[in-house]
Amino acid sequence: MSRAGLLSVEDLGRQGIVEILHLADSFAEVSERAIPKVPALRGKTVATVFFESSTRTRLSFEAAAKRLSADTMTFTAATSSVTKGESLRDTVETIDALGVDVMVVRHGSSGAPAQVAGWVDACVVNAGDGQHEHPTQALLDCFTLREAMARRAGADPVDDLAGVRIAIVGDVRHSRVARSCVLAFRALGARVVLVGPPTLLPPTTEGWGVEVAHDLDAALDEVDVCYLLRLQSERLREALLPSLGEYSERYGLTRERARRLDPDLVVMHPGPMIRGVEIAAEIASSPRSLVTRQVHNGVAVRMAVLFRLLAGDLPAPFPGMSGGMSVGAEVVEAAVPVAGGARRG
Amino acid sequence: MAERGRRHRLLLRGGSVVAPDGEQRADVLVEGGTIVAVGPGIDVPPGTEVLDASGCVTGPGLVDLHTHLRQPGREDAETVETGARAAALGGYTAVVAMPNTDPATDSAAAVRAVLALARVACVEVAVAGAITVGRAGERLVPFAEMAELGVRLFTDDGRGVQHAGLMRRALEYARPLGVVLAEHCEDEELAGGGSMHEGAWSSRLGIPGQPSIAEEAMVERDLGLVRLTGTRMHFLHLSSARSVALVKAARAEGLPVTAEATPHHLSLTDAEVAGYDPVFKVNPPLRTAADVLAVRAGVLDGTIDAVATDHAPHPPESKEEPFDMAPPGMTGLETAFAVAYGALCLDAATGAPPWLTAPGAAPRRASVAELFGALSVVPARIAGLDVASGHGGPIRPGARAQLCVVDLAARWTVDPATSASRSRNTPFAGRELVGRVRHTIVGGEAVVVDGKAVR
16 A cells, blocks of 8 residues: 555645645746756656656656656556556556656546555556546646736735636536546635536536536636636547537637636636637637646646655755755755644744 | 265254244254254254254345356356355355356356256356347347246346347247346446446546436336236346336336345445445446435335345456456355345344444334345245245245354454455455354255355
């Protein structure tokens, strides 16, 4: 059984999310340096274990690990023994036996990272599992939104999203991003409305603490944030939708719809975007779009997640953290829970 | 079955015997496979095998209408021999082997093959046949030819017969043969390939669900076909409250239908899936607490005639796949009695394991005699094993000795490693149960003694 990893946003709770946002603030600063690297995780090994394709998530985790000076290993199902019929358990136990501290797992089946966590010694980070969760995406979205809301208010970022109204639009039913985002946004006090045709919404949202709406225009009048989800073309084959055209017309952020929006409303998308379906091309690149900030912030947030998971293992202060590594030292202070909070002073 | 000599004598001493009006203190003497005396303090001549039944009740041996023995085809999961041993340890004296083997039991030759394997089994193994060739839902099996070999139950279990027209023909054709068609109710289109119950948990866990209507729609369709054809039908493993209500209404109407429920649908909900352990994946899926209570109520009011295990062994590696890829099914033979006892007969006040106590207790609790009714008497009748070989009691002189002796006070914890099954996929691992089988007597021969299989 592995040590506590990050399988669901629920593992963190509000306090855990806030801690990660604070840590990410420090690491964002590291990323701005000429040499964006700290020795915080020197000697640690982070393996990205992806059974499903990915561009940004894998690269983002690898960049995060490297900026923390961890060693990285890469596993991709397409080039592995999985193609020879090796089971999930055998595959991850093999990787574990090579000696890794963190296994970042993406899998097409909901719950696979939770199963892996039961089999390996490494700490498991869920990098997206089936239609379940994608916790680091939700964390980087919280970080990005907090930054955008602060910029809008002309103030420093605050710890929560209290009062922020967010519409999550599109294929919520099949979206792991949506499930993690609902948990994270709600934990930080935001109000969330899910918008889409009933065939693309979960069978029930009982206990989610969200509203559900089917009219995008009405919903957009009431929110600060429009968070669009990718629409996969296989939803058409499953007869969940009559046509992509009708979907775009009713639930896409088209040019016409965008023109009517409040100028302060911001647009987010976890990527990959299908321009012209859920989002018009020019909106994706417009100033109201936070899409590139989301990707950019992903690295600092994932540094924070990796650091927080391994921080308990590290001596504090630890070698390499002295002599001009003040950010690293602050980060350790912030991340290592100290009895009674005495060192927080 | 090995005979220990025609006049082998066996005494169950110091226990009680199950009777409709409560348990009666009585010993049971068996000679040459037949019960010869029932009463307190029976004196026996030397040379009699004596089994201690003190503190226990002796009931008719349990009869499972729904056992997957996996042979031929998946001997890595179970064989007739190992499955029968697990059954005996669970107090069963007879099981009905489901036909979804590889190849399927869809011909006279296939029936003969399973019957041949059954000769080494330590309990009686009756063979169920498929309804359609290869369980493909296209052509009918040779019902008459298979019925002549003793097949009494026909089902495509694992799947429902998807085409209503074909199911109608099957019911019509089978009517004069005196056999029972049994349906696994699942409209595959509505089930949509879902791997758990569709509801709050599936929505939260991101696991595509199958809605209750996938089961209920086929129950409703088949009840209509029974009304049309007049052929007897048996409904396998009902799991939803509405399915139970449909069958209840059909019985009130006088339709010739029977139904069964599994121990897991009497005890577990879809919340078990939260940890993504495929051991909790089963078809029909674990449903809500309201469904569990409705299924319990269905057994208590007689809508559901029988508790049947749907013992479905799978080798460990197949249950170590991701949830959506793992095969559905749970083992159940060794735990069925205790799970059903805790769910139906006990409550918090009478010592039910806490995990089995329902909030808002059921209207009443079943008696031990009623429990044996659902686990033995009625299933024996449905499978035709009462007349053929004396299963399902009553326990009286002259009856064939198909018995089980259960310690109703024994508390134990389920350890999959000790199972006699080749597989380990019990959903009850680590759970506390009350009620444990001490001895099982098949045709007068003790096959389980003091909780250990002796064959």
